[in-house]
Every structure is written in structure tokens, then in C-alpha cells.
Amino acid sequence: MGNRKCGGCKVDLTKEQVLDKLKSVRGPDLESNIIDLGMVSDVFIADGKVYFSITVPAERAKDLEPLRQAAERTVKELPGVKGAMVALTADKKAGGATPPRPAAQPADNHGHQGHHHGHSHAPPQARSPQQAKAGVPGIGAIIAVASGKGGVGKSTTAVNLALALQANGLRVGVLDADIYGPSMPRLLKISGRPGQIDGRIIRPMENYGLKVMSMGFLVDEETAMIWRGPMVQSALMQMLREVAWGELDVLVVDMPPGTGDAQLTMAQQVPLAGAVIVSTPQDLALIDARKGLTMFRKVEVPVLGIIENMSYFIAPDTGNRYDIFGHGGARNEAERIGVPFLGEVPLTMTIRETSDAGTPVVVSEPDGVSAGIYRDIATKVWQQLKGTTQRAAPAIVFE
Ligand SMILES: Nc1ncnc2c1ncn2[C@@H]1O[C@H](COP(=O)(O)OP(=O)(O)OP(=O)(O)O)[C@@H](O)[C@H]1O
Incomplete structure (x- = not known):
């Protein structure tokens, strides 16, 4: 046939x-x-x-x-x-x-x-686990941005963190590992299909100076929805290892939300130097964030810290700050369990609108308050990374 x-x-x-x-x-x-x-x-x-x-x-x-x-x-x-x-x-x-x-x-x-x-x-x-976790040539460190549950602004945080790391002078790529709901094509306003080199290696897409790979560039969401675990894993490994990333200091992996088996497998297979957990201040989200911590501990990936997103609200008209969500929960939790606290990102119209328009705030308003907050977070993430030997450190790095 x-x-x-x-x-x-x-x-x-x-x-x-x-x-x-x-x-x-x-x-x-x-x-x-x-x-x-x-x-x-x-x-x-x-x-x-x-x-x-x-x-x-x-x-x-x-x-x-x-x-x-x-x-x-x-x-x-x-x-x-x-x-x-x-x-x-x-x-x-x-x-x-x-x-x-x-x-x-x-x-x-x-x-x-x-x-x-x-x-x-x-x-x-x-x-073997060692092979599976072998680093990717040319990439200095791979970090995961994860959340215990959906909707906490993980992807928005991942993309702004990546751009902020770049603004701090690093060469950065983004791997959108959320195969069932990829966000990077929209957040970075990238459409079209990646080209190939020698019919095999995929050329990453690029915007705002970031090299980007997402399942959203390769297949439509309905197709991805019917995929089962093994296919997702293969696709992820291909996006990681068969892409011409070139020389990168950091590859930011936007993980699928949640802490289920699929995420655990991913955390295990990607050679992560560390993970950043995004949480909102609400108690429920913090419980989920804790699950995220546990997951990375299980696979011995150092947790670089927690970011509190939508931490407080800044009224667009007056610029006044309102702590409507009981902000600070993530900081307290981070202190309690001995994980670095990386910073608080406010809930602002600007972050929402720029995200949704595919012009993340770090590039569209680089002099604004939010961009400054992301750059500070990026600095802390980088410091944590440098203090962490890839895969060799204990799960949590204590001062
Ligand atoms: N700090 C913020 N201020 C205002 N809006 C925000 C902020 N962070 C995220 N958002 C908005 O919240 C919504 C959800 O964000 P995002 O898609 O990043 O979340 P997520 O956790 O990755 O979601 P999912 O789990 O569904 O992938 C988006 O509309 C985004 O623009």
C-alpha cells in the first residue's frame, strides 16, 4: 500500500x-x-x-x-x-x-x-534518567515557570520574565510546554510556521529578540487535544532538542498549569536547572502552589522561588494601590518553607491589555512600573540560578 x-x-x-x-x-x-x-x-x-x-x-x-x-x-x-x-x-x-x-x-x-x-x-x-536529562547543547540553563493551577497568570509571568531576563542582558528563549493550551503565539504575537534546517532541525520563531517554540506553531489545538501522554512527551522532547536554539543563557519553559502526572513527567524529563512557581495571593492558589513545590522536590529540581501575581490592584484612574486579595500570602508562605520570594506583580490593566495584545509590558512599556518589577524579579531569578548547580543541588537552596 x-x-x-x-x-x-x-x-x-x-x-x-x-x-x-x-x-x-x-x-x-x-x-x-x-x-x-x-x-x-x-x-x-x-x-x-x-x-x-x-x-x-x-x-x-x-x-x-x-x-x-x-x-x-x-x-x-x-x-x-x-x-x-x-x-x-x-x-x-x-x-x-x-x-x-x-x-x-x-x-x-x-x-x-x-x-x-x-x-x-x-x-x-x-x-535512562541521565540521558533524558542531559543538557541541551548551547543552552546555559533551562528554567520552568509553573503554577499549581490554571489562570494564575503563569504564561503572562513567563513571557515577561523571559523578556526581563533579556532586558538584563541575557540571551533568552521560550519553550511553550503547554501543549493543550499554548499561549506563546498570542502573547508574543507570532504566527506562521517555523522553517526547518536540512528538513529536520526546526528553526525557532522569533519576536522581541526571543527565540520561541510552541506547539501552537506546529499543530492546531484540536489536534493537540486528542494527543495522549506519549505523544505529548515526544513533541516536547522534539521542541527541546531538535530546535536550532543557538547559544542561549536561559531557556524559559512555560509549563502546563497544574501538578498532575503529565507535569511531573515533564519536570522529570526536561533537564531543568530550576523552577519558578507563580501563585496568586488567595489561599486556594497557595495550597496549589505548595503542590507545585512538592512536585519539583520529588524530581529534585531546585525551586528558585515564588512569584506572587495579581498581588495587589492598582486603580487605573488614581494609581492607588489596593490590597484586595490579602496580598503577601506567597511571601509568608515562601518564608515559612524556606523558598526564596522573588517578588509581587500587581494586577493592572496595562499588564492585561499588553498581554492580550501580544506586546508584553516589559517591551511595550519598558520604563513603566510593571516592567521594573519584572526586571527585579529576573535579577533575583538569575542570582538564584547562579547559586544553584544544575541538577546537583538539593531541592531547596537555603541561605
Ligand atoms: N498581573 C496581571 N495583571 C492583570 N492581568 C493579568 C496579570 N497576570 C495575568 N493577567 C491576565 O490573566 C489572564 C490569565 O493569564 P495567563 O494566560 O497568563 O494565565 P495562566 O496561568 O498561564 O493561564 P492558563 O493556566 O490558562 O494557561 C490573562 O488574561 C492575562 O492577561
Whole structure:
């Protein structure tokens, strides 16, 4: 099969073609193929790119990397396939079909990993933790901006922090890891598709001097919504490692909101030098922020500090400040648990409007109060980073 004609047109590749092609890939027992062994998950095709996972016995995941590569190579032989992302899913059930998973679930069985800090079980892509966490050449430090729950202004904070780090003289990139709800195309007013170098390495998009990569540039949101854990992980790893980031001092990763398994897996797989937690002052958000701290501790990523967003309100007409949210909660919490407090960002119309217009306040009003606050926060983040040895420090750095 695979003989569908497509004279330079949009590819109309079908799942059936892919599945059929995959019958030529032999399973680990060499007796049968991976389709008949029921090892291949649902196949998703978007824009000529093919995504699926192969379920392998957990204890053999490490050895089966060649199988993953063979499957990827084989699919790429199909006419019209622009790329393939195949992930290995470690499963206790050897050779069984991939069980359906809800969209935001992780690829692997890291319910176990959590207890062992990810050192003893095979991660989803069959890399050893050390390999998976190997740094990205050219990038000095990768930091995560995370929040315990959605809507606290994490993405707004991430983008302004990135721009503020840049304003402080650093070379900065942004990786939007929120695959189900990417914000960076909108926040940085970037549209279009990234180009490729040698048909493989993706050229990052750029605006305001930042190099930016987001799933929003590659697929539409509806497509991403149906992805399962393994595909999300593969996509993230590709955006991290197969992008021509060049030389960067810092790569800011805008994490998906929340502290579920998907976030934990990401925190584990991305070689993070540290994490910044964004919280609003409300009690509820602080409880969630605490979950964020716990998550990074679990994977031994140093928490660089907490930022309180929407900390107080500045009335647009008078410029008066109102502490309507019981501000200061994050500072107290940070002190209580011995995590640096990085600063308070007010709730202002300017931050909201500039964010929503794709002209973040740090670049559109660099002399304003808010931009100054973000730059101070960026300075503190950088200081914390410098005091933290990548991956080697304890989870929390005490003075
Ligand atoms: N300090 C602020 N002042 C005013 N508005 C803000 C501030 N921070 C964020 N916002 C606004 O709050 C909304 C949510 O922000 P944002 O999208 O950054 O949150 P998020 O936590 O990343 O959300 P999600 O979890 O849905 O990705 C946006 O409209 C944004 O403009």
C-alpha cells in the first residue's frame, strides 16, 4: 500500500496506510510484527506528521530504542510523510495493546517513579534518567515557570520574565510546554510556521529578540487535544532538542498549569536547572502552589522561588494601590518553607491589555512600573540560578 498519489498536494495520508506499513516492523520476539502483537497505539496524523506510541514491557524499554527508531524510519518511508514521532510506552503488560489513556496522562508508569525519584524505572522514551536529562547543547540553563493551577497568570509571568531576563542582558528563549493550551503565539504575537534546517532541525520563531517554540506553531489545538501522554512527551522532547536554539543563557519553559502526572513527567524529563512557581495571593492558589513545590522536590529540581501575581490592584484612574486579595500570602508562605520570594506583580490593566495584545509590558512599556518589577524579579531569578548547580543541588537552596 502507501501508493496514494499526491503530486505536491496536501497529503491525504490515512491511519490504515500507516498501520499497514508498520506490519513490516518486527516485534521484540522477531516472530511477529508490532501490529499483530498489538503493540501500537492509536495513530494520529497531523500535517503529514505521524504520531503514535509502542507499548513495550517496562523492564525491556531501555533495550528497545532500536525498535522505536525502526518504526519511525519505516513510517517515514511512506510517501507524503513529513515526519514521525514515536514514543515507547513502558507497560507491565508485555506486548499488550496500549490501554486508552485520557489526554493529559503521562506516558509511563511513573506512579512508581515518584517514590524513587525517577532512578529505577524506565521513563517513557526508554532513555535512562541521565540521558533524558542531559543538557541541551548551547543552552546555559533551562528554567520552568509553573503554577499549581490554571489562570494564575503563569504564561503572562513567563513571557515577561523571559523578556526581563533579556532586558538584563541575557540571551533568552521560550519553550511553550503547554501543549493543550499554548499561549506563546498570542502573547508574543507570532504566527506562521517555523522553517526547518536540512528538513529536520526546526528553526525557532522569533519576536522581541526571543527565540520561541510552541506547539501552537506546529499543530492546531484540536489536534493537540486528542494527543495522549506519549505523544505529548515526544513533541516536547522534539521542541527541546531538535530546535536550532543557538547559544542561549536561559531557556524559559512555560509549563502546563497544574501538578498532575503529565507535569511531573515533564519536570522529570526536561533537564531543568530550576523552577519558578507563580501563585496568586488567595489561599486556594497557595495550597496549589505548595503542590507545585512538592512536585519539583520529588524530581529534585531546585525551586528558585515564588512569584506572587495579581498581588495587589492598582486603580487605573488614581494609581492607588489596593490590597484586595490579602496580598503577601506567597511571601509568608515562601518564608515559612524556606523558598526564596522573588517578588509581587500587581494586577493592572496595562499588564492585561499588553498581554492580550501580544506586546508584553516589559517591551511595550519598558520604563513603566510593571516592567521594573519584572526586571527585579529576573535579577533575583538569575542570582538564584547562579547559586544553584544544575541538577546537583538539593531541592531547596537555603541561605
Ligand atoms: N498581573 C496581571 N495583571 C492583570 N492581568 C493579568 C496579570 N497576570 C495575568 N493577567 C491576565 O490573566 C489572564 C490569565 O493569564 P495567563 O494566560 O497568563 O494565565 P495562566 O496561568 O498561564 O493561564 P492558563 O493556566 O490558562 O494557561 C490573562 O488574561 C492575562 O492577561
